[in-house]
Amino acid sequence: MPVRPGRRRPYPRPVPDAAFADPRLAPLYDPLDPDRSDLDHYATLVDELGARTVLDVGCGTGTFACLLASRGLDVVGVDPARASLDVARGKPCADAVTWIEGDATTLPPLAVDLATMTGNVAQVFVTDEAWAATLAGVARAVRPGGHLVLETRVPERRAWLEWDRAHTHDVTELDGVGRVETWTEVTEVRDDVVSFRSTYVLGPAHEVLTSDSTLRFRSLAQVTASLGAAGLDVVDVREAPDRPGREHVVVARRRPDRAAS
Numbered sequence: 001m002p003v004r005p006g007r008r009r010p011y012p013r014p015v016p017d018a019a020f021a022d023p024r025l026a027p028l029y030d031p032l033d034p035d036r037s038d039l040d041h042y043a044t045l046v047d048e049l050g051a052r053t054v055l056d057v058g059c060g061t062g063t064f065a066c067l068l069a070s071r072g073l074d075v076v077g078v079d080p081a082r083a084s085l086d087v088a089r090g091k092p093c094a095d096a097v098t099w100i101e102g103d104a105t106t107l108p109p110l111a112v113d114l115a116t117m118t119g120n121v122a123q124v125f126v127t128d129e130a131w132a133a134t135l136a137g138v139a140r141a142v143r144p145g146g147h148l149v150l151e152t153r154v155p156e157r158r159a160w161l162e163w164d165r166a167h168t169h170d171v172t173e174l175d176g177v178g179r180v181e182t183w184t185e186v187t188e189v190r191d192d193v194v195s196f197r198s199t200y201v202l203g204p205a206h207e208v209l210t211s212d213s214t215l216r217f218r219s220l221a222q223v224t225a226s227l228g229a230a231g232l233d234v235v236d237v238r239e240a241p242d243r244p245g246r247e248h249v250v251v252a253r254r255r256p257d258r259a260a261s
């Protein structure tokens with residue numbers, strides 16, 4: 001998909017977590033979480049909606065973008081984390097995808113059938129300002145009548161209660177790295193904003209790296225209202241089949257006139 005230069009960013013440049021932006025950690029994202037059966041549901045939705053052109057917002061290491069490109073779709077993947085895009089660019093499918101280092105607010109002109117946010121990308125936008133600007137950018141990039149599909153954790157399930165060392169500690173052997181020990185610990189919960197630290201102990205030298213993250217747990221009503229304000233009407237809310245009861249998978253359609261409600 002040919003892309004032309006993008007717009008000026010209306011809010012401060014996003015600073016992605018080290019887990020995605022640190023060149024030592026981004027290559028570990030796929031091997032530490034190799035089961036991407038969560039993406040099957042999205043691939044099915046792409047078919048259901050008849051999309052042929054897709055913008056994957058927060059594409060990370062590009063697994064979903066590559067999956068769609070390998071099926072012949074025209075795909076743009078955008079992410080602010082250069083190290084993750086470098087991983088994506090090294091994948092066999094990479095030449096079939098247009099990769100953009102940036103975010104939804106600075107995209108070049110597009111008119112895609114579908115925008116996607118897999119892997120709970122919707123939760124990284126903590127402030128109302130960043131979320132509204134992102135949705136406005138998505139609405140501009142989707143053609144009238146096109147769709148946005150996103151997932152966001154069900155706040156009532158309070159997933160963060162299990163983000164502690166006892167529940168998350170893991171040890172994985174990775175080629176070229178050796179033993180990788182990981183765990184996650186919540187550092188702060190303030191209303192619907194949860195901060196946590198992921199720790200990685202790498203290889204025989206036991207190098208310790210950390211990544212600090214903050215996620216917003218919006219209610220379905222908040223998500224629906226914010227989408228509506230951007231001219232994206234919720235037409236369906238589903239479950240994530242691999243995480244029943246834990247995720248809202250929201251399908252929104254861009255209003256033809258892009259009028260805000």
Ligand SMILES: C[S@@+](CC[C@H](N)C(=O)[O-])C[C@H]1O[C@@H](n2cnc3c(N)ncnc32)[C@H](O)[C@@H]1O
Nearest residue numbers: 014016020058059060079081103118119121124
């Ligand atoms: C949990 S990862 C999900 C990646 C990918 N969608 C997947 O399913 O594997 C969250 C991604 O959001 C990206 N991200 C952070 N801030 C962003 C922003 N302002 N706009 C777009 N993506 C952003 C991160 O760099 C990271 O790649």
